[in-house]
Amino acid sequence: MSMLGSVRDFRGLNGLTYSELNKLSCEIREMILQVTLKNGGHLASSLGAVELTVALLRAFDPDRDKIIFDVGHQSYAYKILTKRMDRFHTLRTKGGIAGFPRMGESSYDFFTTGHSSTSISAAMGYAKARDISCQKHEVVAVIGDGALLNGVSFEALNCVESTKTKIIIVLNDNKMSINPRIGGMAGHLARLSVNPTYLKVKDFIKDQCHTLKRGDALEDALKKIKSKLKSLLLPTNIFEELGISYWGPFDGHNIEEMEEVFRLARHYKEPVLIHVLTKKGKGCCEAENNAPFFHGIGPNTPLDAPQNHKQASQPSWSEVMSGTLTEAACHDPRIAVCTAAMTDGTKLNGFAEKFPDRFFDVGIAEEHMLTFAAGMAAGGMRPAVCIYSTFLQRAADQVMHDICLSKLPVFIGIDRAGLVGEDGETHHGLLDVPWLSAMPEITIAAPRDAVDLRFFVNGWLETGSPMAVRYPRGKAPRSIQAEGSQERIPAGWGKIELMAGGKDVCLIGIGSTVELMLNTAEKLRAEEGITPTVVDLRFIKPLDIDGISEILKEHSIVVTAEENFLNGGSGKIISDHACNNHPNCTVINIGVPDRYISHATRSEQWTECGLTPENIITAIKRLK
Numbered sequence: 001m002s003m004l005g006s007v008r009d010f011r012g013l014n015g016l017t018y019s020e021l022n023k024l025s026c027e028i029r030e031m032i033l034q035v036t037l038k039n040g041g042h043l044a045s046s047l048g049a050v051e052l053t054v055a056l057l058r059a060f061d062p063d064r065d066k067i068i069f070d071v072g073h074q075s076y077a078y079k080i081l082t083k084r085m086d087r088f089h090t091l092r093t094k095g096g097i098a099g100f101p102r103m104g105e106s107s108y109d110f111f112t113t114g115h116s117s118t119s120i121s122a123a124m125g126y127a128k129a130r131d132i133s134c135q136k137h138e139v140v141a142v143i144g145d146g147a148l149l150n151g152v153s154f155e156a157l158n159c160v161e162s163t164k165t166k167i168i169i170v171l172n173d174n175k176m177s178i179n180p181r182i183g184g185m186a187g188h189l190a191r192l193s194v195n196p197t198y199l200k201v202k203d204f205i206k207d208q209c210h211t212l213k214r215g216d217a218l219e220d221a222l223k224k225i226k227s228k229l230k231s232l233l234l235p236t237n238i239f240e241e242l243g244i245s246y247w248g249p250f251d252g253h254n255i256e257e258m259e260e261v262f263r264l265a266r267h268y269k270e271p272v273l274i275h276v277l278t279k280k281g282k283g284c285c286e287a288e289n290n291a292p293f294f295h296g297i298g299p300n301t302p303l304d305a306p307q308n309h310k311q312a313s314q315p316s317w318s319e320v321m322s323g324t325l326t327e328a329a330c331h332d333p334r335i336a337v338c339t340a341a342m343t344d345g346t347k348l349n350g351f352a353e354k355f356p357d358r359f360f361d362v363g364i365a366e367e368h369m370l371t372f373a374a375g376m377a378a379g380g381m382r383p384a385v386c387i388y389s390t391f392l393q394r395a396a397d398q399v400m401h402d403i404c405l406s407k408l409p410v411f412i413g414i415d416r417a418g419l420v421g422e423d424g425e426t427h428h429g430l431l432d433v434p435w436l437s438a439m440p441e442i443t444i445a446a447p448r449d450a451v452d453l454r455f456f457v458n459g460w461l462e463t464g465s466p467m468a469v470r471y472p473r474g475k476a477p478r479s480i481q482a483e484g485s486q487e488r489i490p491a492g493w494g495k496i497e498l499m500a501g502g503k504d505v506c507l508i509g510i511g512s513t514v515e516l517m518l519n520t521a522e523k524l525r526a527e528e529g530i531t532p533t534v535v536d537l538r539f540i541k542p543l544d545i546d547g548i549s550e551i552l553k554e555h556s557i558v559v560t561a562e563e564n565f566l567n568g569g570s571g572k573i574i575s576d577h578a579c580n581n582h583p584n585c586t587v588i589n590i591g592v593p594d595r596y597i598s599h600a601t602r603s604e605q606w607t608e609c610g611l612t613p614e615n616i617i618t619a620i621k622r623l624k
Contacts, residue, residue, distance in 0.1 A: 003027050010057040010081045018256045021058075025050045025255070029283045031088060032076045039092045040299040040422055041099045044281040044291045045144070046076035048174050051253045052142075052276060053077040056170070058255070059262030060138055066110045066126050070119035070143040072100035073295075074172060082108035092422035094600035099423060114426020115394065116364050117150035119143045120169060124156060127165040138168060138266055145173040146341060150364040160271045161243030168265050169244070169273040172252065174280040174291075239273045248275030253282060292344050299422070314478070317471040318347040318386075320450045321413045324457050325384050326351045329358065332461065334382040338373050340366045346386040346415050366391050370398035370410070377408035382461060384411040389429025389470065390420075396435055399466075404441045409464040411457070417446070417470035418512055418563035419592070419606065424599030430592050432470055434568025437541050442466040443494075444540040446511030449477040452538065455490040463493075470540075472512040472563060473602065480514065483534075494539050496547040502533040505620060506555040510537040510570060513561040513611065520613040528617065540570050548574055552582035557623055559588045559616055566591040588619050 003020060004027040007013060016024065028050050036043045054077070056067060062082060069075040079097060080088050084106060090096025101109040111122045123141035130137060147153060148171060160167070239246040245268070250257055258276060265272050280295075281287030286303045287294040293306045315323070329335040329351070336358040337351050343361050352359040362369045366387065373383040392399075392414060403410045417429040436444055443465060447453040453471065460467040479488045483500040491497035499514065500521055509517035514536045524530040535551060537543070537560075552558060558578070560571035571589035578587045592609045606612065 004031065004080075004085070007081075008085065009083045010062060013054065013058050013081070021054055021255050022051075025054055026283065028054075028077050028080055031080060031085075033284055035089055035091050036076070036297065037301055037303065038299065039089075040297055040301065041076070041092050042073040042296050043284075044287045044294040045073035045174070047284055047287055048252075048278040048280045048282045049074035049142075049172060050077045050282070051255050052170070052172060052258060052278060053081065055255045055258035055262060056140065056142070057081055058259050059266065060140060062108045065138040065140065066123070067108075067140045067142065068111045068119045068123050068126070069101055070113065070141065070147045071116045072113050074142065074144065075101055078108075079106075082106060092424075092599050094598070094604050096599075098599055100426060112426075114423075115391065116147035117143070117152040119147075120153055120156035120160075120167070123167045123169070124160065124163055124165060127167045128163060131165050139166075140168045140170060142170045142172060145171060145175065146364055151367055157239070157242050157244065165271075166269060167271050168262075169271070171248075171273055171275045172278055173249065173275060174278045243271070245270055245272040246275065247272060250274065250276050252276035252278035295344075314475040315450075316347065316474065317453075317476040318345070318415055320453055320476045321386060321415070321457075321469075321471065322347045322349075322351055324454050325386075325413075326354055328457060328461065329355055332382065334380065335461075336360065336376055336381050336383045338362060338369050338383060338385045340364055340369050340387060340391060342386070342388065342391075342415075345388065346413070348386060366394040367398050370395040371402045373410045374398070374402040374406070374408050377403075377410050378406070382409055382411070382464075384413060384457075386413040386415060388416040388427075389414045389418075389432045390416065390427045393431060393435075399436070399442075400439050403466050404439045407441050407465055409460070410466055411460050412466075412468040414468055414470040416473045418472040419597060419602055419609070420473050421602040421605065422599050425596040428592075428597060429470070429472075430563075430565045430597075432468070433540055433562070433564040433570065436468055437568060437570075442468060442541065444468045444470070445538060446470050446540060447538075448509070448511060448514040448536055449480045449488075451479050451488050452490055459493050470511060477515070480518075491536075491538065494542065494544055496544045496551075497536040497538055498533070499536055500532070500534040502531040503554075504556055505530055505532040506535060506551050506558045507532050507616070508535045508537055508551070508558060508560045508571075508574070510540065510560075510562050512563045516561055516611060516613070516616075517559075520616045523613045524617060524620070528621070530620070537570060543570065543573060545577065548577065549581065552578045552585045552587075555585060557586050557588070557620060559590060559620065561590040561611060561616065563611065564592060565594065567594055586623055588616075588623075590616060590619070 003024040007024060029047055032046050060067060084097055087097050092099045098105055101111060101113050103109050103112045119141040120143060123139045127139040237246050247261060250261055261274055265274060279288060280291040290306045325337055337348060338360045339346050339348055340362055341364045343349055343352060369385060373385050376383040414432050417432060420427050436442060445456045447456060456469045481488055482498060507517035507521055517534050521532045521534050524532055560574055562569050562571055566589050569591055571591060575587040575589060578585045590610050597605050
């Protein structure tokens with residue numbers, strides 16, 4: 001029987017030798033590798049955190065203590081060892097376990113996460129609740145070095161001393177977020193990680209662990225450890241300056257060393273940060289050598305994928321956006337591009353190589369990035385920000401206050417707009433339309449193909465005002481022609497575009513749903529004998545009210561479909577306009593309902609939300 005099969009969960013870790021624990025770690029790593037290569041997920045980070053997780057679950061008891069993982073990229077071993085081993089093969093599949101910690105999934109997931117840098121704040125809240133309730137358990141936040149660079153983490157660190165509660169922060173330092181970390185804190189951590197006094201600190205702590213006695217001797221020894229650490233470390237340590245004891249760095253793949261330090265931290269009475277060094281992709285040479293590629297992978301990814309990767313004949317939306325901005329920057333020196341630790345995800349490597357002086361990766365710092373872009377725009381530049389929709393939510397105030405209020409010409413390329421598939425609820429891009437539409441002075445558009453995307457970028461340069469263009473995950477159609485058109489010429493700025501002429505019924509799509517409406521029209525003609533009009537809305541804000549009014553006037557049934565929440569979406573605005581001005585027209589809105597859509601394939605999520613020809617046809621037939 002395998003070690004993993006006999007251990008089953010964290011309770012089975014007790015009594016194992018360190019040699020057996022290392023063997024167990026290899027088996028956990030193999031399970032993560034097999035399932036993630038098949039189902040997709042965050043591979044390299046979880047491979048690097050296996051021994052760390054084993055040591056945590058040896059030193060802390062999750063039946064009592066609270067272990068909070070930041071984001072969840074590191075949490076796969078934790079899921080396996082907290083009674084989800086038998087379900088781990090369902091990772092990120094419909095009805096299976098999630099790729100991130102979910103409080104509703106397990107009593108051992110103490111905080112639901114998806115976006116980085118929340119673990120320290122959540123841990124402080126848990127710890128303060130413990131103190132007020134006179135409980136005695138430990139609270140541990142496990143955060144990566146990339147996530148530590150975010151402003152939310154800094155705000156939490158700044159409040160640790162004043163909150164007057166004990167937490168244990170485990171800083172898992174693999175020198176990466178998705179791409180290599182950047183910035184001043186990255187340099188600070190690097191200097192700490194090569195501290196020449198490392199061995200002295202480690203040996204000192206080990207000696208104390210072996211000689212500690214109960215009672216006052218224990219407390220005195222711990223105080224001496226803190227004093228000794230301070231004297232041995234580099235003169236400046238940001239954590240010590242913030243009132244947080246700093247221990248480390250330690251070998252994050254040495255279970256015995258980490259367990260000793262964690263057990264010592266249990267008895268420490270003050271907030272402490274334990275700095276551990278790990279290797280992203282540990283145990284899989286392909287993932288170690290290409291950690292950015294294997295950070296997050298899609299289903300059925302072979303290990304030799306990076307070497308055999310070929311440029312697809314149909315580029316992704318991210319690649320089209322990057323190429324468009326690169327081409328425009330060749331002719332306009334004012335164009336600069338910003339991203340937040342997502343150079344690979346937003347496919348901006350080409351721009352970064354061609355224009356290194358005009359490319360800025362700010363790390364996981366979305367709020368800073370948007371205000372930084374606003375400052376560049378105020379200074380005469382034309383900055384473009386490429387960011388996933390789900391991460392743009394973190395900078396809502398900056399878009400409103402720092403960009404739109406002053407009408408600054410910042411372009412926001414909203415990547416992964418819509419349903420994103422297996423990453424699930426926290427990563428869908430479903431809210432950008434409702435909250436951005438409420439802001440004055442911004443233009444919002446959604447292209448159906450690469451032609452319109454380029455048209456929108458060039459139009460933004462001409463208008464010189466705030467603009468957001470949302471585009472989905474996946475491949476970008478090169479050109480989707482209107483019916484009877486010989487040449488793809490975009491409609492005018494701010495105007496809808498007629499895709500197919502018909503009568504009685506009109507199907508209005510926007511961005512990714514234009515193809516859905518064209519497919520629905522084809523089925524209506526073939527199966528129901530109905531010849532509908534098909535329209536591409538193109539501009540979400542401002543809406544082409546004149547064009548829409550003509551559509552509502554000439555049709556008795558109008559169906560809108562959009563890949564975002566219906567509440568606050570374009571369809572509701574069109575419905576309201578019809579109700580107030582064209583009561584003879586019935587408007588049906590298809591889109592994402594008012595609930596969280598769980599992880600599944602994108603196709604399964606579209607079906608769940610009714611974004612299918614069959615559902616649209618059924619809705620039309622009910623009114624016929």
